[in-house]
Amino acid sequence: MKKGLLIIISGPSGVGKGTIREYFMKDESLNLTYSISMTTRAPRAGEVNNVDYIFTDKAEFERQIKAGKLLEWAEFVGNYYGTPLEQVEKLRNEGKNVVLEIEVQGATQVREKCPDAITIFIIPPTMEELEKRIRGRKSEPEEVIQQRLAKAALEMKQISDYKYVVCNDDPELAADVIGLIVKRNSK
Structure with a gap:
């Protein structure tokens, strides 16, 4: 069985990564599965544990870091975010194309460990x-909000680290573009 792709979706906070992901994940021909990130931040209204994120406390997250069980991780505005390594490898070995929706800092870590990853940076139409x-x-x-905006300005300078850049002026169109990118790389 062919090992699945690892697809990194990054971009500044608020750019619409989650909305775009919801659209392109519906395309069954892409053979996608979403890797749920782990975080220490509190759930937002409507978010569900083990669906939107794996919500945990700082002590458990730090244990995961020390045990080397995270593909990537970052700390932002006082909270940790990371990707469980074992889950990603299991899914890829099953032939699934795994989507990671992660911060720029985490994407850098993944590119170092998985140079074959497909990297996509989502940009807003304007700041x-x-x-x-x-x-x-x-x-x-x-x-x-000010911290997120300052971080976004810094992250936008890292666009050249990504193979693909997609503008989210229209989430459905952005999702279609990402679907084409996945299809092209699945051949």
Whole structure:
């Protein structure tokens, strides 16, 4: 059986990675599965444990880091985010194309460990639109919003580290473009 692709979707907070992912994951011809990330942040309204994220505490997350059980991990605004390694390898060995929706810092770690990964950076149509989306969540205090915007400006400078760049002006169109990228790389 052919080993599945590892597909990295990155981009600044608020760019719409999750929305785009929901669209392209519906295409069964892509043979996709989503790797659920682990985090220490509190769930947002509507998020479900072991569906949107694996929600855990800092002590358990730090145990995972020390045991080498994470493909990548990062700390952002006081919370950890990471990808369980065993889950990703199991799915790829089953021939599934595994989608990682991760931060730029985590993507760098994955590229070092898995140079065959397909890297896709999602950009907003403008930085003003990105700010509007982040504020539209109404889920974080102003200090965190400012941290997210500052981090986004830095992350946008790392576009050249990615093989593909997709603009999210229209989430369905962006999802279609990503579907084409997956099909081209599956051959």
